[in-house]
Amino acid sequence: MMSPVVPERIHSGWYFLALAQELSGEITPLTVGRRALIAVREDERRVRVFDARCPHRGAHLGYGGRRCGDRIVCPFHGKRIALGSAKARLSVREYPTVLAGDALFFRLGAGGTDDHGFARVIREVAQRQRLVGAVVRRVTVPTDVLVENAFDVAHFGKEITLGPFGELTVEGELFANRFLARAFSPSVVVTEIGPADRASTVVTGGTPTYDGAVARVAVGTAGAGPDALDALVHGAVPGARYALKPGRQVVAFRRFCAMFPPLDG
Ligand code: FES
Structure with a gap:
């Protein structure tokens, strides 16, 4: 059975x-x-x-x-x-x-404390570039593993800090492009790739459903090279099959996730 x-x-x-x-x-x-x-x-x-x-x-x-x-x-x-x-x-x-x-x-959630600046940041992104749907796919991993994938220092960078709104931030390089990933909740990460003044954006989300989870990716294209953008769009979801070893970056991400109270239902 x-x-x-x-x-x-x-x-x-x-x-x-x-x-x-x-x-x-x-x-x-x-x-x-x-x-x-x-x-x-x-x-x-x-x-x-x-x-x-x-x-x-x-x-x-x-x-x-x-x-x-x-x-x-x-x-x-x-x-x-x-x-x-x-x-x-x-x-x-x-x-x-x-x-x-x-x-x-x-x-x-009831309060605004778990916003971590997301509404403001994503509206600013949408003013600069159109976010286009790239991926919708059922996945078999917990949804926070999708977001955790962006904090893999082996690929992306070493500097893990809290951003101005309390979002978790990692900076580094991908294919010689500037890389900046910001997790605003255990389920949503916004990644900039390319020069700060004309960066492309990849938004990755993992949403639990009654029978599993769904990964979604949206992309706003600007200054990133095509290799870097492709790697992010097509690497975010399959890469998340593997939970990361609990190094410093994963510990930081899980501590960040613990700030979001669990809810019923
Ligand atoms: S269940 Fe909706 S009107 Fe009765």
């Missing part, structure tokens, strides 16, 4: 939730851990994320739910569920999101 999949624990902080090509319609069902979510597209520039479970009897609003103004009509008993309004009798919680080019991010 196959053993059931035990979903990875989820944590507070930012997740790379979806690429534009995954947001199939006005309402898209998504999951993080066991948590059922819906992404609701408002227009080209704005996507909102809500809990998916109807507060009446728990039906999934992402399968058959119909948008009606600022509400969703539940497919099960037809009640009109408010989107994010705490004042309404029946409503679903809304989460903070950033849509940066093709990449949709959302944040779990």
Whole structure:
């Protein structure tokens, strides 16, 4: 008998939730851990994320739910569920999101302390260059191993510090290009490659689902050489099959991850 999949624990902080090509319609069902979510597209520039479970009897609003103004009509008993309004009798919680080019991010957790500057940094990146979806792939490793891969000093560099917002940062070189990776949560890393004034960007995320995990990569192209950019895009996901030996950089990354409280669901 196959053993059931035990979903990875989820944590507070930012997740790379979806690429534009995954947001199939006005309402898209998504999951993080066991948590059922819906992404609701408002227009080209704005996507909102809500809990998916109807507060009446728990039906999934992402399968058959119909948008009606600022509400969703539940497919099960037809009640009109408010989107994010705490004042309404029946409503679903809304989460903070950033849509940066093709990449949709959302944040779990009540406070702003687990932001680590991510919303600001990713918006600045998106103003400089368009982030285009490059990879969506199921993976079989814990999601933090994907991000940990960026902190492999054997490949990338030696200087591991905390950045101005408390994000974990490593600087080094890749194919003679400047390399700067910044983890903003256990699940999201933003890597600059190339000269500081015209660096390309690779955003890598690992998101747990109810039956495994999904890796996503988005790329903004500017000044990096093609070898370095290819290596990052195509190395980030397969490279993460191997957890790193617990050297100084991995210890620093795991200490950073421990700052994000685990959450239920
Ligand atoms: S479960 Fe949604 S209206 Fe009843």
